[in-house]
Amino acid sequence: MTERRYDPVTGEWRMFAGHRQDRTFLPDDASCPLCPTREGQPPTEIPLPTFDVVVFENRFPSLAPKPPDPAVVGSELYAVAPSHGANEVVVYSDDHQLSLGDMEVDRIAKVVEVWADRYADLGGRDEVAYVFIFENRGVAVGVTLHHPHGQIYAYPEIPPRAQRKLDVATVHIDTHGTCVLCDVVAQERSDGVRVIAHNRSFLAFVPFAARFPYEVHVASLRHAPSLLDLTDPERLALSEVLQAVVRAYDRLFGFPLPYVMSMHQAPTDDGEHQHVSHFHIEFTPLHRTAEKLKYLAGSELGAGAFINDAAPEDTAARLRATTASRGEQ
Amino acid sequence: MTERRYDPVTGEWRMFAGHRQDRTFLPDDASCPLCPTREGQPPTEIPLPTFDVVVFENRFPSLAPKPPDPAVVGSELYAVAPSHGANEVVVYSDDHQLSLGDMEVDRIAKVVEVWADRYADLGGRDEVAYVFIFENRGVAVGVTLHHPHGQIYAYPEIPPRAQRKLDVATVHIDTHGTCVLCDVVAQERSDGVRVIAHNRSFLAFVPFAARFPYEVHVASLRHAPSLLDLTDPERLALSEVLQAVVRAYDRLFGFPLPYVMSMHQAPTDDGEHQHVSHFHIEFTPLHRTAEKLKYLAGSELGAGAFINDAAPEDTAARLRATTASRGEQ
Numbered sequence: 056m057t058e059r060r061y062d063p064v065t066g067e068w069r070m071f072a073g074h075r076q077d078r079t080f081l082p083d084d085a086s087c088p089l090c091p092t093r094e095g096q097p098p099t100e101i102p103l104p105t106f107d108v109v110v111f112e113n114r115f116p117s118l119a120p121k122p123p124d125p126a127v128v129g130s131e132l133y134a135v136a137p138s139h140g141a142n143e144v145v146v147y148s149d150d151h152q153l154s155l156g157d158m159e160v161d162r163i164a165k166v167v168e169v170w171a172d173r174y175a176d177l178g179g180r181d182e183v184a185y186v187f188i189f190e191n192r193g194v195a196v197g198v199t200l201h202h203p204h205g206q207i208y209a210y211p212e213i214p215p216r217a218q219r220k221l222d223v224a225t226v227h228i229d230t231h232g233t234c235v236l237c238d239v240v241a242q243e244r245s246d247g248v249r250v251i252a253h254n255r256s257f258l259a260f261v262p263f264a265a266r267f268p269y270e271v272h273v274a275s276l277r278h279a280p281s282l283l284d285l286t287d288p289e290r291l292a293l294s295e296v297l298q299a300v301v302r303a304y305d306r307l308f309g310f311p312l313p314y315v316m317s318m319h320q321a322p323t324d325d326g327e328h329q330h331v332s333h334f335h336i337e338f339t340p341l342h343r344t345a346e347k348l349k350y351l352a353g354s355e356l357g358a359g360a361f362i363n364d365a366a367p368e369d370t371a372a373r374l375r376a377t378t379a380s381r382g383e384q
Numbered sequence: 385m386t387e388r389r390y391d392p393v394t395g396e397w398r399m400f401a402g403h404r405q406d407r408t409f410l411p412d413d414a415s416c417p418l419c420p421t422r423e424g425q426p427p428t429e430i431p432l433p434t435f436d437v438v439v440f441e442n443r444f445p446s447l448a449p450k451p452p453d454p455a456v457v458g459s460e461l462y463a464v465a466p467s468h469g470a471n472e473v474v475v476y477s478d479d480h481q482l483s484l485g486d487m488e489v490d491r492i493a494k495v496v497e498v499w500a501d502r503y504a505d506l507g508g509r510d511e512v513a514y515v516f517i518f519e520n521r522g523v524a525v526g527v528t529l530h531h532p533h534g535q536i537y538a539y540p541e542i543p544p545r546a547q548r549k550l551d552v553a554t555v556h557i558d559t560h561g562t563c564v565l566c567d568v569v570a571q572e573r574s575d576g577v578r579v580i581a582h583n584r585s586f587l588a589f590v591p592f593a594a595r596f597p598y599e600v601h602v603a604s605l606r607h608a609p610s611l612l613d614l615t616d617p618e619r620l621a622l623s624e625v626l627q628a629v630v631r632a633y634d635r636l637f638g639f640p641l642p643y644v645m646s647m648h649q650a651p652t653d654d655g656e657h658q659h660v661s662h663f664h665i666e667f668t669p670l671h672r673t674a675e676k677l678k679y680l681a682g683s684e685l686g687a688g689a690f691i692n693d694a695a696p697e698d699t700a701a702r703l704r705a706t707t708a709s710r711g712e713q
Contacts, residue, residue, distance in 0.1 A: 197679025317686025350526025357646025
């Protein structure tokens with residue numbers, strides 16, 4: 056069973072992928088499928104003795120270039136569609152331990168190059184409307200493989216939360232004449248109290264109305280709709296700030312902090328959204344403290360209304376204290 | 385710190401409540417604050433030796449009738465507001481063990497009466513726009529007190545997910561001339577394969593495009609915008625179906641299945657939404673199997689696109705096999 060179904064009550068498409076129940080689940084380090092293939096050992100997913108960054112199609116995809124026909128029959132009320140798109144895995148390096156916070160900036164820059172390349176390639180496909188790059192890090196967010204890696208979902212339509220942001224940005228530009236994220240970046244630079252790292256091209260900050268205590272957003276200082284609009288020096292600046300954010304997390308908590316990292320870029324189906332798409336990355340760790348997690352419960356799951364028990368200014372100060380801003384002072 | 389902040393990027397209000405960090409956390413049974421006060425013992429939250437259903441204001445509220453002034457200063461971009469509203473706790477009975485699945489139908493009916501009463505009372509307040517009744521059950525969804533209880537959040541505006549449903553229902557009625565949930569109920573009764581319980585007035589089913597493997601929705605057969613529109617026999621029928629759903633969960637899994645239960649009713653700020661508000665309850669358990677949870681990760685948290693690894697028709701059959709439908713055959 057691999058298909059998409061439309062929920063007429065929320066207006067959202069959902070993905071169904073029955074075979075995902077069989078995913079490899081937390082293998083021991085010696086059996087890691089994302090490590091290089093070692094001489095005399097059975098092959099891993101990657102038939103190479105060393106590598107920088109590797110991308111391959113997820114073996115348990117919920118979206119695929121040539122999906123099967125849906126198993127269920129739809130109706131006028133209940134639309135059904137094949138799971139067109141792609142799920143790719145991006146292995147950050149051949150080192151089983153090396154997370155984004157541990158990697159040198161020039162190695163992170165290679166990951167950024169790969170992201171840009173995949174965004175262009177997947178986005179250019181007819182069946183793809185939106186390329187979503189993300190990383191799930193840590194067992195607390197459901198990770199099934201420890202080797203540092205990210206994922207890419209190429210959706211056949213703009214997914215609900217991205218669409219919502221585009222709609223809100225469109226209203227904002229119609230009302231104020233400006234990109235809302237350009238305005239947010241300007242205000243955060245001016246206020247300063249929620250900034251945790253910055254350099255010549257990027258800003259990392261705890262958002263003013265954060266959903267999670269240690270949520271951090273990374274945004275480009277200038278209006279760039281996607282990675283493709285960033286110059287090489289800007290991509291290097293992005294790599295620096297990503298390293299700084301993950302290092303701040305890991306230093307403050309004293310362990311690799313689990314998080315979801317989500318990259319928001321322009322949809323790839325048309326050129327219409329360039330003026331309301333401002334490149335940014337959201338880090339959403341679930342931890343409230345080293346021992347306690349924030350759970351998504353009634354208010355969040357049912358009503359969509361988030362409760363945060365920490366002041367963004369306070370968590371930003373704690374994260375900032377672990378790091379020093381780089382580049383321009 | 386108790387305040388609300390507006391996120392201009394998503395157009396959502398978020399609640400901030402710093403004192404919630406001090407909430408009572410999983411006390412042992414003898415120290416349960418939701419049990420009756422026993423003679424010679426220190427008083428619990430409820431100064432009564434026995435009771436049916438009790439409601440009181442949450443001691444650690446994120447919304448309150450007389451909230452403090454916000455601590456932060458807002459701006460044109462970043463709106464700030466006091467946390468007007470209410471958070472109430474509904475203790476289902478004086479029995480520390482008795483969940484909705486264990487209670488007799490007439491006792492559940494008393495809880496339903498209290499919900500209706502609170503919906504009317506809170507909804508009648510000037511500062512309240514939407515009354516949201518829910519239950520978080522089990523440590524897996526972050527419960528901090530085991531004694532069976534639910535909660536009520538009275539929000540000062542319609543929360544994001546409720547607003548989304550109202551918007552989608554409005555488009556549906558404008559296009560098709562019908563209430564979308566009336567159409568869903570008709571299709572589910574006709575298809576039958578996703579129904580897990582039904583009687584003369586209510587239907588329980590796994591939704592066609594469920595977000596979670598064991599998600600179950602309970603909807604009124606006729607178009608009733610809220611509990612206030614249900615007759616006494618209908619409220620009794622609702623109690624029967626709620627009992628059947630929770631019993632099916634607990635029988636299938638062999639333990640009290642953790643879930644979030646969310647009740648969706650008409651907003652209370654005006655009469656405008658009556659025709660697009662159809663009373664329904666969503667049960668969202670996180671369990672995929674007895675051992676494995678569904679995690680909300682990149683696709684869900686970042687993009688808002690849910691992946692479900694189980695066919696709703698299959699999980700419905702498993703739940704249905706544990707129970708027998710009641711009432712009309």
